[in-house]
Amino acid sequence: MAHIPDGVLSAPVLIGGAVLAVGGLTLGLRRLDESEIPKTAILASTFFVASLVAVPVGPSSVHLLLSGLMGLVLGLRAIPAVFVGLLLQAVLFGFGGLTSLGVDLVNIAFPGVAAALLARPLLARAQGFGAAAIGAGVAAFSVLGTTACVSAALALSSADYLPSLRVIALTYIPLALVEAVITGFVIAYLKRVKPESLGLTAQPEGAA
Amino acid sequence: MKRVFPICAVLLVLAAPRPAWAHRLKLFLTVEDGALGGYAFFVGSGRPEGSAVIVKDGGGHELYRGKTDDHGAFRWKPPVAADYAVTVDAGDGHWVEGFLAADRFGAPAAAPTPATPLPPSSASAPKPETSACAQPDSAALARLVEAQVDKAVARQLRPLIESYDLAEGRVRLNDVMGGIGMIVGLAGMGLWGLARRRKASDRD
Numbered sequence: 001m002a003h004i005p006d007g008v009l010s011a012p013v014l015i016g017g018a019v020l021a022v023g024g025l026t027l028g029l030r031r032l033d034e035s036e037i038p039k040t041a042i043l044a045s046t047f048f049v050a051s052l053v054a055v056p057v058g059p060s061s062v063h064l065l066l067s068g069l070m071g072l073v074l075g076l077r078a079i080p081a082v083f084v085g086l087l088l089q090a091v092l093f094g095f096g097g098l099t100s101l102g103v104d105l106v107n108i109a110f111p112g113v114a115a116a117l118l119a120r121p122l123l124a125r126a127q128g129f130g131a132a133a134i135g136a137g138v139a140a141f142s143v144l145g146t147t148a149c150v151s152a153a154l155a156l157s158s159a160d161y162l163p164s165l166r167v168i169a170l171t172y173i174p175l176a177l178v179e180a181v182i183t184g185f186v187i188a189y190l191k192r193v194k195p196e197s198l199g200l201t202a203q204p205e206g207a208a
Numbered sequence: 209m210k211r212v213f214p215i216c217a218v219l220l221v222l223a224a225p226r227p228a229w230a231h232r233l234k235l236f237l238t239v240e241d242g243a244l245g246g247y248a249f250f251v252g253s254g255r256p257e258g259s260a261v262i263v264k265d266g267g268g269h270e271l272y273r274g275k276t277d278d279h280g281a282f283r284w285k286p287p288v289a290a291d292y293a294v295t296v297d298a299g300d301g302h303w304v305e306g307f308l309a310a311d312r313f314g315a316p317a318a319a320p321t322p323a324t325p326l327p328p329s330s331a332s333a334p335k336p337e338t339s340a341c342a343q344p345d346s347a348a349l350a351r352l353v354e355a356q357v358d359k360a361v362a363r364q365l366r367p368l369i370e371s372y373d374l375a376e377g378r379v380r381l382n383d384v385m386g387g388i389g390m391i392v393g394l395a396g397m398g399l400w401g402l403a404r405r406r407k408a409s410d411r412d
Contacts, residue, residue, distance in 0.1 A: 004303075034403070037395050041391050041395035045387075048387050055253070056253045059257045059259065059298065061253065092387055093377075093383065167299040
């Protein structure tokens with residue numbers, strides 16, 4: 001779903017996506033300093049590999065996105081990380097088109113980053129189960145946000161590609177639940193063991 | 209940060225032993241007995257069930273709209289041999305298009321013809337039994353043989369084309385490792401650039 005191929009979307013949607021993507025990339029790259037590059041690269045690799053593993057679900061097939069986790073750990077830097085992963089997937093495997101790269105980046109990275117930025121002040125105060133719940137909420141919101149963005153991009157391009165609600169309900173709601181569980185565990189663990197990886201101790205909010 | 213390494217490693221190990229894991233809708237198209245058929249599949253695993261199948265002609269006019277069965281398969285007999293574009297839309301942004309050229313339909317379209325010209329030729333030409341009858345017969349026979357050969361070749365080639373389509377979309381471990389290597393290289397280049405910039409500003 002999230003990897004939209006070439007030739008499906010209309011030109012205005014592609015251009016709009018590309019403009020938003022360039023804006024996001026600029027913001028993300030400005031925040032990349034020496035100490036953050038390795039972490040960003042590791043999560044970019046994780047995204048690259050994790051979203052190659054597809055699981056058949058009902059009438060379609062889904063894969064992990066981990067955009068909520070990336071948003072929480074990397075903040076705006078998740079945008080360049082997702083971009084690199086998507087670019088390599090498109091070039092090496094033909095997953096998603098090169099012209100739709102901007103739209104795909106917006107669809108996958110932006111909901112995760114937005115949810116994470118909103119949830120970060122809450123996460124700074126949460127402990128244990130609370131942190132897990134926030135991580136889970138961010139992940140679920142990210143997946144549903146991605147679904148909404150993909151649906152909007154397709155619907156705006158042509159009525160022919162109007163996604164079917166039945167397929168979305170059957171495939172993305174399970175995906176949102178799985179991502180919620182994974183992200184909840186990882187965030188609770190990081191919060192307990194290494195809160196600075198979430199940018200929390202040194203600079204409590206919106207750490208750059 | 210160090211703890212993200214094990215996650216990466218686990219994901220890699222989980223993914224590695226399988227021959228293919230991926231996520232792209234692909235289309236296998238074939239012509240059998242003059243009918244256009246085949247199936248859509250997700251590279252790695254799964255077939256889209258109940259997805260829309262749309263056949264358009266060369267001019268982009270919609271000729272047929274149907275659904276894939278439980279195995280992602282479909283079949284439609286076109287009225288004439290022509291260029292067709294087949295689209296399968298899984299309904300959630302998964303979308304694939306394939307093309308069949310008119311000459312793929314050549315023999316099966318001709319196959320029914322021997323049945324019709326044969327009776328008139330034998331009925332209207334009762335006198336010159338041997339010589340006149342032999343001509344249409346051999347032409348009909350040639351068409352019949354061609355149709356049968358096409359059918360047999362299609363049957364033999366089908367598994368080959370299927371496995372080729374499968375192999376073409378397969379995600380290989382080498383590519384995955386290459387991608388990770390590129391990300392590591394990119395991170396190194398970023399660090400190098402930042403270090404150079406800092407060195408330059410320290411000197412000033």
